Amino acid sequence: MTTRVWDYLREYGQERDDILDAVETVFGSGTLVMGDSVRGFEGEFARYHGVPHCVGVDNGTNAIKLGLQALGIGAGDEVITVSNTAAPTVVAIDALGAKPVFVDVRADDFLMDTDQVAAAITPRTRALLPVHLYGQCVEMAPLEELARKHDLVVLEDCAQAHGARHHGRLAGTMGNAAAFSFYPTKVLGAYGDGGATITADDEVAAALRRLRYYGMEDRYYVVTTPGHNSRLDEVQAEILRRKLRRLDAYIAGRREVARRYVEGLGDTDLVLPRTAEGNEHVHYVYVVRHPKRDEILEALKAYDIELNISYPWPVHTMTGFAHLGYRTGDFPVTEALAGEIFSLPMYPALSPDLQDKIISAVRNVVETL
Incomplete structure (x- = not known):
């Protein structure tokens, strides 16, 4: 499944x-x-x-x-x-x-x-x-x-x-x-x-x-x-x-999922999310970064794990916004991120057992690159 x-x-x-x-x-x-x-x-x-x-x-x-x-x-x-x-x-x-x-955005936390x-x-x-x-x-x-x-x-x-x-x-x-x-x-x-x-x-x-x-x-x-x-x-x-009424509980659940990712993947060469100074993160998505992103995603297909890229195409490069006059190269950090970021499963009901399987698969793939 x-x-x-x-x-x-x-x-x-x-x-x-x-x-x-x-x-x-x-x-x-x-x-x-x-x-x-x-x-x-x-x-x-x-x-x-x-x-x-x-x-x-x-x-x-x-x-x-x-x-x-x-x-x-x-x-x-x-x-x-x-x-x-x-x-x-x-x-x-x-x-x-x-x-x-x-x-452009900042390279460490991807924010404006x-x-x-x-x-x-x-x-x-x-x-x-x-x-x-x-x-x-x-x-x-x-x-x-x-x-x-x-x-x-x-x-x-x-x-x-x-x-x-x-x-x-x-x-x-x-x-x-x-x-x-x-x-x-x-x-x-x-x-x-x-x-x-x-x-x-x-x-x-x-x-x-x-x-x-x-x-x-x-x-x-x-x-x-x-x-x-x-x-x-x-x-x-x-x-x-x-x-x-359950929003704060949902946030607590997401933070626990994020904590388990840090515990399980913090010693790999994946770049894990950074919380900016003064922020309290709610982890809507768990976006990591790696220069061999596409190889990782391809290898994880064998484990039947579905991952996402948020976002694979910077808006200024989309043909639908060509009328704005921007070109590839105008926002180098944004464009670099688009080639390296991907999202791990993140939702409050993600069970520890299932998350352990995800972490194990990701570790296996990343460590063999």
Whole structure:
């Protein structure tokens, strides 16, 4: 049987009664769209982060897109972010007619190199979009300072960092707003698509609520710039309410899996994840690095272990973003990582016995290269 890089079935077996009760709660409520479950989850997720507003949407990409739009970002504006990210980060910027502007990442922790941001700012720059990658946060103090100096807004991409902390502050509480994905693989994952944007700004929150509902405040009447149909599903919201109560336990489970990887692979020549100073890592994915990555992946097929590469193609090299004008060679660290990184299986329900088999297989392959 193939060992998958992520698998929800063992967790579902443990939580099945609660998950099915969540579905029954919604189906028996009499309201299938924008009911008590969405409102309840929004309030609880906001309280978890200590902010007044959470607006649930249909996916993480729209959480970014609508977040930027509610912050006033539109056609022709420049948004500084990274190419070492999942494509949806950049898709969301591009969908507004805004221009993604990239900086490179740091070689030790793969996060945005904040030392490069100041040089990327132009008169058209309106926003900074740090990606809290793989489960830990970008160094935020320099970005906050640049935002104040140049009158920029900051939207945090927290799709991979639910519950992560940076110098004691939760991911999502350090910018003007923050976008989350609840795709099933996430630290807080639904049983389908889902997303949310949180903010402490009343006006931004009001704009988000209109934008996710066609531009309406009251039913049938569009009061502002036409928006979207981007509502969080009621069933997913109820499942997320239940799972939010277990979020800290999920994080503890991921940290234990990470600890066992360090114990089992720390003496090999794999480069294991580094936690940046001041960060509390939640290990959304466990990304390692090796110059013979492709040979390792090929050899591990014999062990029937499925691994992943996050991410094999830097966004600036994709043909779909050729219009941005970047070339191979523009971001050397990002491009080097794309040829060397891969992800080991990481999820809280990964059993020690199964993880031991993974560690043994990886050790055998790496030590014989």
